Amino acid sequence: MSLSGCKMAAAAEPGTELSGAQREPVLGAQPELGGSAAPLRPPEIAMRLESARRELSNRRKVLLRNLPEESSSQEIHELFKDYELKYCYVDRNKRTAFVTLQNGEQAQNAIRMFHQYSLRGKEISVQLQPTDALLCVTNLPTSFSSQEFEELVCAYGNVERCFLVYNEVTGHSKGYGFVEYMKKDSAAKARMELLGKQLGENTLFAQWMDVNQLTTDLVHSKCLCVDKLPNDYTDSEELMQMFSFKYKPVFCQFAEDEGCYVGGFAVIEYETAEQAEEVQEVTDGMTIRGKRVQVSYCAPGAPGRSTLAAFIAAQRMMRNNRKGLLPEPNPVQIMKSLNNPAMLQMLLQPQLCRRARKHVFGVSAGLPHLINTAVSPGFFHLNKVHQNSVLGNTSNLLLQNLSHLQLAQKQLIKIENIQTNSKPGLLGEPPPMLLQTVLGTRPIPSVSADLGNHGEAHTCK
Secondary structure: OOOOOOOOOOOOOOOOOEEOOEOOOOOOOEOOEOOEEOOOOHHHHHHHHHHHHHHHOOOOEEEEEOOOOOOOHHHHHHHOOOOOEEEEEEEOOOOEEEEEEOOHHHHHHHHHHHOOOEEOOEEOEEEEOOOOOEEEEEOOOOOOOHHHHHHHHHOOOOEEEEEEEEOOOOOOEEEEEEEEEOOHHHHHHHHHHHOOOEEOOEEOEEEEOOHHHOOOOOOOOOEEEEEOOOOOOOOHHHHHHHOOOOOOOOEEEEEEEOOEEEEEEEEEEOOOHHHHHHHHHHHOOOEEOOEEOEEEEOOOOOOHHHHHHHHHHHHHHHHHHHHOOOOOOOHHHHHHOOOOHHHHHHHHHHHHHHOOOOOEOOEOOOOOOOOOOOOOOOOOOOOHHHHHHHHHHHHHHOOOOHHHHHHHHHHHHHHHHHHOOOOOOOOOOOHHHHHHHHOOOOOOOOOOOOOOOOOOOOOOO
16 A cells, blocks of 8 residues: 555554453443454564554654854755755754654654754754644544554645554554644644544544653553443443442543533543553443443543543534534624625524524524624614525524614724734734624724824723
8 A cells, every 4th residue: 555645554453353252340330242352462462562652753853953154954964964864944044954854763863963062163952843733533443453544644634653552461452543744734634624533433533732742651541531421311420430440530520511511421530541441441332321332542641621621622613513613703704794695694604503503512502792682673774685695584683783883894994904004913803892882882982093003002991
């Protein structure tokens, strides 16, 4: 198999087959016949672990700082003449260089050799490049091979490195892996596409990872996600008891969003990764109140509470993606679209649709910050055709006064014209002022062209 832009795994292990071993019972839960991966031979275990360790340490990009003035790529090539350079870029203004070597071993050797090395009288700094394109993909099928994982993640861009995490004793996949892309936009695309992707009965999760947490000691997770729980199951004491049959968790909580019970899954954290492994092997596939649950590993590094928050945010994003929802419209976008019914419909349709369904993880069903309960019918005084095409029967629930809207829109144009020549971010966006004007709760302030050198707006009393 040949994958463009991707490195082939050192050895692609065959998929494992399931045997009909019965699971150990866990307190009040009812065990089911589940799947236990077939045992591996010691050489195969060693091969998998070595391959994963090699990829874990395969950070081959180094950053050089404090270079002498007028340094060139030729000078860097000469400095690294005993190494195989794959890429070299010198930023003369910042006196830095980005170098990609053959592999992680060469990168570590170069750091030991040239960190604090004197180059034309300048003591240079050499260290691994930071990365913001690292993802952890969890809830993979445990039968997934390293080659299948590579094929999965390579679909979204050129990959710098990727590997699965294995049980150090059995050599079986733990159902999660890491991928680092060469570009952040590839990682962002992969995260959006992989989040909620179905692989058989598994729903994938993908989240950003801090590269400093990707070490031999931290690569194994202490947290478990208990998924596919009955939606009405809220007995936290019973859940804690079920998962304390051998080790007592340090954290055990159902998913809640803004204090409201979400249901369906929980996160449990143990003191060590070894404890989590033992519990996961026994509890995955057990039944709770007649429903078979899935127990998988969370991304490592973060404590249970932070992990739960990340899962809730991911669930909300997955739900919105499945429904095809657009991001929350910026009030400025709404103002700009008053004369474009089609654009206004696109911006407001997600919020209007939300009124007809239940809350999604605590998100309000109404139009956030837009609806005034005292507003009388009459939306923009648009003709009936435009009202129906834009908002249908809900048009009488929104903004009241066309003259206020038009003035606010003109005001926005004035502010933006002034802001064009100002430093970004200092003036700030005007939505609160505009919306108060729209709703008639404050007069439209006059805008002075004299905003000062830093683009600061006047203060409204």
